[in-house]
Amino acid sequence: MPLYCLLTPQGRLVSCLSGALMLYSCSAPAASSSAPPVIAPDSTVQVAAGPQYLRGPVHQFFWGRHYRKIWAEPVRAPVLNLRTAVPGGLTPIQEGGSFQTKNLRLVDRNGVQYVLRSVDKDATKALPPRLQNGPIGKLMKDQTSVIHPYGAYIVPPLAEAAGIYSTNPRLVYVADDPALGKFRKSFANALYLLEERPEGDQSLVSSFGHSAKVESSRKVFTNIRYRPDYEIDTRQYLRSRLFDMWLGDWSRREDQWRWASFLTPDGTTRYRAIPRDRDHAFFKFDDGFLTKIISWVKSNYQSFHKEIRLSDVEGLNRAAEPMDKTLLVYLTADDFRQVADSMRHQLSDAVIKKSLTVWPANIYKLSGAEFEEKLRSRRDQLPMVAAKFYELLSRDIELPGTDKPERFVIEPAGEGKVRVRVYQQHMQHADSLSGQRVFDVSQTRSIKLYGLGGDDIFELEGLPDKRFAIGIYDGAGQDIIRQKLDTPSDIETSVTVFDSGDGNTLNLSKAIKIEPYQPRANEFDAAGWLLRHRLF
Helix, strand or coil: CCCCEEECCCCCEEECCCCCCEEECCCCCCCCCCCCCCCCCCCEEEEECCHHHCCCHHHHHHHCCCCHHHHHCCEEEEECCCCCCCCCCCEEEEEEECCCCEEEEEECCCCCEEEEEECCCCHHHHCCHHHHCCHHHHHHHHHHHHCCCCHHHHHHHHHHHHCCCCCCCEEEEECCCHHHHHHHHHHCCEEEEEEECCCECCCCCHHHCCCCCEEEHHHHHHHHHHCCCEEECHHHHHHHHHHHHHHCCCCCCHHHEEEEEEECCCCCEEEEEEECCCCCCCCCCCCCHHHHHHHHHCCCCCCCCCCCCHHHHHHHCCCCHHHHHHHCCCCCHHHHHHHHHHHHHHCCHHHHHHHHCCCCHHHHHHHHHHHHHHHHHHHHCHHHHHHHHHHHHHCEEEEECCCCCEEEEEEECCCCEEEEEEEECCCCCCCEEEEEEEEECCCCCEEEEECCCCCCEEEECCCCCCCCEEEEECCCCCCEEEECCCCCCCCCCCEEEEECCCCCEEECCCCCEEEECCCCCCCCCHHHHHHHCCCC
């Protein structure tokens, strides 16, 4: 039975929880709780997203206050009319969703896709069926209250101000509409967010950069590891990631992204990040006795506090770490500082205050002052947080090539520093620089270079500081690994070549350690890299 609170046209306020636990009396006759009333298309309803989360003081002491009052507060929402929502109407085509959110994909007459995402969540779907309706399942369902049901509402104006792409969710109520077809039973009588589905041709959507081709993470990561003529706009991705931290959105795994593609004048395809699914933004978890203890163990369960503690930055970014380490590897400390500083200025007090006014007045009354204070405070911490983020990503570097031939050049760059340059090899003209970065031993302890596929070249132009642990992995091709012969042989270094023995040419001094290794099938080509780092 749906979990909702509905104000009918007759004035009766009904609260349903597992078959109607409560009934709030009004002046009109009582409405039956066994079935929702018929609602005319193009009307509005007064509805609460989750009145069942409003619990007593003892429960809240142990399991958190969270956003329970917000979930129980009725808001006015328009009833979605599938026949008139867009010209030609919307047709439901596919049910989907994660372990928490229930989704329904819709398509218009031009093939443009939209998605309905349930405001209420149900994490119990991740449990075995025998546990879903027991005490554990009920507790997991109760913890949906850690999410602000209308948090996604305020993200688009903030994202626009910060120069970040975003979806544009609109709160709607789906009644018992025959146009739902075979999805009627599962999706009728509940609140949803209706938004564009970032996929395919989005040339008419400004918040996706008017991209004519939006692609999935799986497609994009495959392209950039297979061929060097695909690249990520890394500063724009960094901007998006700092924005995530500002919102306290810790669940940013690869499926939470889509990518707008653009063709550059030199024929390269450049991808710009489109964050989606803000379910875990503004997370409020550690305000109960037991949930606080759990947050110490599950350090990625970061709550939306006034301060972004530096000790929390690692946990806050754990879900996105494989992406971050791969996509941000060439950015410098200056890049991180510049992006953070610009965002701090773009996200002004006026921008923050205006973004919160998109909430219904009663929701703003409950959350507005709290969010305004927290967003201002967290914004001012962005440069400090960016510096910590850079520090974490710089400890251990993994620098992959592609399945095409590359040339890796390693050379000392001063006391305690080493420079790594990666070139795309060309047969007909000079090699072109794909990326470079200088690493400092005070920040970086290990650097691993992966040739992946293709016949790669690794060149040591001098021996780097021995405090760097540098590993060279040849990959799937027949590679050349060579060192300048005039390098003194008595210099100590910590460079190790991992040789798979598939016909590589090694021209190295005794200062370089060579270790045979047997990679697992496809481990160090593009397909293996994607699998190993969950970038699919």
